[in-house]
Amino acid sequence: MTEHVTQAAYLVAAALFVFSLRWMSHPKTARRGVAAGVGGMALAVFGTLLHPEIVAFHWIAIAAVVGTLIGIPLSRVALTAVPQRTALSHAFGGLAAGLVGTAKFSLWLPEGELTGFRTGAIAVEVLLGFLTFTGSLMAAGKLQEVIPTRPITYRGQNFINLTLLAIALLAGVGLVLDPTLWALFPVLVVLSLLFGVLLILPIGGADMPTVISLLNSYAGLAAVAMGFVLENKVLIIAGALDGSSGLILSIIMCRAMNRSFTNVLFGAFGQVQASTKGAAEQKPVKSATAQDAADLLEMAREVVVVPGYGLAVAQAQHRAFELYEQLQKRGIRCRFAIHPVAGRMPGHMNVLLAEANVPYDALAEMDDINGDLPQVDVAIVVGANDVVNPAARHDQSSPIYGMPIIDVDKCKTVLAIKRTMNPGFAGIDNELYTADNTLMLFGDAKAVLSEVVKALSGESGMGH
Amino acid sequence: MHQLDFWSMTFVFMLATFVGIDVIRNVSRLLHTPLMSLTNAISAIAVVGSVIIAGEQKTTFSLVLGTIAVAASVTNIVSGFLITDRMLKMFRQQGANR
Numbered sequence: 001m002t003e004h005v006t007q008a009a010y011l012v013a014a015a016l017f018v019f020s021l022r023w024m025s026h027p028k029t030a031r032r033g034v035a036a037g038v039g040g041m042a043l044a045v046f047g048t049l050l051h052p053e054i055v056a057f058h059w060i061a062i063a064a065v066v067g068t069l070i071g072i073p074l075s076r077v078a079l080t081a082v083p084q085r086t087a088l089s090h091a092f093g094g095l096a097a098g099l100v101g102t103a104k105f106s107l108w109l110p111e112g113e114l115t116g117f118r119t120g121a122i123a124v125e126v127l128l129g130f131l132t133f134t135g136s137l138m139a140a141g142k143l144q145e146v147i148p149t150r151p152i153t154y155r156g157q158n159f160i161n162l163t164l165l166a167i168a169l170l171a172g173v174g175l176v177l178d179p180t181l182w183a184l185f186p187v188l189v190v191l192s193l194l195f196g197v198l199l200i201l202p203i204g205g206a207d208m209p210t211v212i213s214l215l216n217s218y219a220g221l222a223a224v225a226m227g228f229v230l231e232n233k234v235l236i237i238a239g240a241l242d243g244s245s246g247l248i249l250s251i252i253m254c255r256a257m258n259r260s261f262t263n264v265l266f267g268a269f270g271q272v273q274a275s276t277k278g279a280a281e282q283k284p285v286k287s288a289t290a291q292d293a294a295d296l297l298e299m300a301r302e303v304v305v306v307p308g309y310g311l312a313v314a315q316a317q318h319r320a321f322e323l324y325e326q327l328q329k330r331g332i333r334c335r336f337a338i339h340p341v342a343g344r345m346p347g348h349m350n351v352l353l354a355e356a357n358v359p360y361d362a363l364a365e366m367d368d369i370n371g372d373l374p375q376v377d378v379a380i381v382v383g384a385n386d387v388v389n390p391a392a393r394h395d396q397s398s399p400i401y402g403m404p405i406i407d408v409d410k411c412k413t414v415l416a417i418k419r420t421m422n423p424g425f426a427g428i429d430n431e432l433y434t435a436d437n438t439l440m441l442f443g444d445a446k447a448v449l450s451e452v453v454k455a456l457s458g459e460s461g462m463g464h
Numbered sequence: 465m466h467q468l469d470f471w472s473m474t475f476v477f478m479l480a481t482f483v484g485i486d487v488i489r490n491v492s493r494l495l496h497t498p499l500m501s502l503t504n505a506i507s508a509i510a511v512v513g514s515v516i517i518a519g520e521q522k523t524t525f526s527l528v529l530g531t532i533a534v535a536a537s538v539t540n541i542v543s544g545f546l547i548t549d550r551m552l553k554m555f556r557q558q559g560a561n562r
Contacts, residue, residue, distance in 0.1 A: 013509075014480075017506050017509075018483060018487060020502065020506065021484070021487045021488060021491065021499075021502070021503070021506075022487050022490070024491045024492065024495050024498070024499050024502065025490045025491055025492055026492055027492060027494060027495060027552070027555040027557075028557075030492075030495055030498065030552045030555070031549060031552045031553070033502065034502065034545055034548050034549045034552065037502055037505060037506055037545060037548075038545050040506070041505070041506070041508075041509065041511075041541055041545075044509055044511075044512055045511060045512070045515070048511075048512045048515050048516065049515065049519075051516055051519070053516060053519065053520045054515070054516065054519030054520065055519065055520065055521055056519060056521055057519065059518050059519075059521070059527060059530070059531045059534075060515055060518050060519055060531075060534055062531070063514075063518060063531045063532070063534035063535040063538065064534060064535075064538045066535045066538075067534065067535040067536070067537065067538025067539040067540075067541070067542060068538060068539075068542050070535070070539045070543075071538065071539040071540070071541070071542025071543035071544075071546070072542060072543070072546065074539065074542075074543035074547070075542065075543040075544075075546035075547040075550065076546075076547075076550075077547075079551070082497060082501070082547070082551075085501075085543070085547065086497075086500055086501060086504065089501070089504045089508075089539070089540045089543060089544060090504065092508075092536040092537070092539050092540050093504065093507055093508060093510060093536070093537075093540055095532070095533070095536045096508070096510040096511075096513075096514055096532075096533040096534075096536040096537045096540075097510055099514070099529040099530070099532055099533040099536075100510065100513045100514055100517055100529070100530070100533050102529055103517045103525070103526040103529040103530055103533075104517070106523065106525055106526060107517075107522055107523065107526050117470055212500070213500075216500055216503065216504070219504075219507055220503070220507050222510075223507045223509060223510050224477060226510055226513050227473065227477075228470075228473055228477075229513075230512075230513050230516070231469055231473065232512060232513065233473065233476050234509060234512065235509055235510065235512055235513060236473055236476050236477050236480060237476060237480040238506050238507055238509035239507055239509070239510075240477055240480035240481045240484050241480060241483070241484040241487070241488075241503060241506060241507075242484075242503040242504070242506060242507035243481065243484070244481050244484030244485045244488055245484060245488045245499060245500070245503040246500075246503070247485075248485060248488045248489060249488075249496060249499075249500065252496075340493070345496075345497055345500065346496035346497060346499075346500065347493065347494065347495060347496025347497035347498070347499070347500075348497050350493075350494045350495070350496075350497065350555075351497045351498070351551050351554065354494075354551070354554040354555045354556070355554050357556075359556055359557050359558040359559070360494050360555045360556065360557065361557055361558045362558065363494060365493050
């Protein structure tokens with residue numbers, strides 16, 4: 001009887017998880033999606049606690065309290081730190097999978113319950129779980145800048161990594177063939193942990209959005225493998241939903257940078273930057289004041305702001321919102337053009353701007369806004385660099401050639417806010433800054449935007 | 465018997481992946497960050513397996529691993545759902561009040 005209740009609870013939980021993700025299709029229904037997710041989780045936990053094998057609850061309760069105590073502060077981090085938090089929770093997900101796999105192996109080994117199928121599923125669970133654990137910790141460390149964000153490479157890196165992975169897989173196969181060779185199990189665990197570290201070492205800061213998505217997918221697949229081990233369908237379903245979500249996000253991120261998975265994982269982007277600087281003649285840069293910018297904006301009918309992660313670093317989101325408000329007040333249409341890789345994880349820039357009160361209908365995706373840009377009077381580039389570099393369209397020697405960009409250079413006037421003329425994150429020169437229709441506003445993003453807003457609001461009394 | 469279980473589980477996995485890909489494709493690009501924290505919380509369904517291991521208390525070794533796994537999963541459930549909701553509350557439409 002209890003078994004039926006448990007299975008029914010799992011069934012409804014699985015349905016709720018699907019609805020939860022469905023409702024994420026629109027900001028209006030999204031919060032309902034969270035409620036559905038919470039409901040599904042509560043049902044699944046309830047169904048599990050009915051299991052007759054559970055003889056004592058106190059350790060579960062203690063662990064749940066500890067988890068809640070860690071979880072609550074983790075949910076209150078600054079929004080700029082959300083990528084680190086996400087990476088950290090992938091790590092926890094991977095750890096749980098790895099530990100459950102290890103525990104099951106240790107329990108089944110003396111009982112002689114290790115069939116080939118079970119051992120194989122455990123090997124996959126442990127491999128994915130532990131590599132996600134250390135890999136995500138590394139990613140979180142790089143995002144928090146505890147570990148250097150530049151790619152760390154050495155000779156024969158890919159060869160060493162692939163050899164380690166091959167040995168780990170061989171250990172797994174050995175265990176499947178003969179589970180009594182249990183000494184292979186710790187080998188598998190250690191190699192998985194090591195492989196996770198080595199996999200992320202050569203990956204640079206610019207690739208973090210893809211890597212986080214990929215680790216998300218691995219964490220999901222580790223849960224799927226756990227489902228196969230425990231013969232639990234709700235685990236398989238929830239893990240598969242998580243796995244496919246991570247996969248789709250990784251594909252979107254890779255496309256947005258015009259790179260392949262193998263290139264992200266083995267390419268060590270952001271370090272080997274061929275310097276093509278010497279040959280190019282230096283074109284003069286035109287700079288402007290905040291007052292010039294305000295005058296230009298006054299006359300505009302349509303304005304587009306292109307924010308990059310630099311906007312968040314300078315804590316200038318709220319100034320950007322004030323600018324948006326000033327323009328709205330004058331009947332000037334103002335939108336924010338968001339590149340898929342703006343920020344440190346998929347969708348990061350949207351969240352940062354939403355926090356600053358920018359309504360979501362003013363946030364436009366790159367593909368939706370590019371066609372409108374030739375009609376836009378003024379584009380303001382704040383803290384973005386490579387995602388607006390026209391070289392990506394025509395300069396085959398550029399490392400970012402082929403990457404889809406926001407075509408701000410097609411706008412009538414471009415205002416670029418930048419500290420200095422130093423090249424950006426990836427160290428690539430940007431010809432946008434020397435284009436004829438570009439005016440540079442030098443200074444800190446927050447300070448410059450404040451001045452522009454001040455100049456704009458100062459004129460508001462004068463009328464036309 | 466395990467042969468049969470393997471196949472039925474693989475069917476479930478395949479179908480759930482197809483459903484997942486289809487549903488995630490329709491998720492608004494605005495919400496990709498909250499989506500990731502939500503799927504994070506959902507995949508903490510690993511709590512199901514961890515709870516059984518910690519509750520069976522078969523060996524000290526398995527009890528310790530199970531308890532850590534429960535703590536890790538509960539962390540993800542709590543922080544994942546809370547932060548998703550916190551972020552979603554920030555998304556407002558033009559003209560609408562918070």
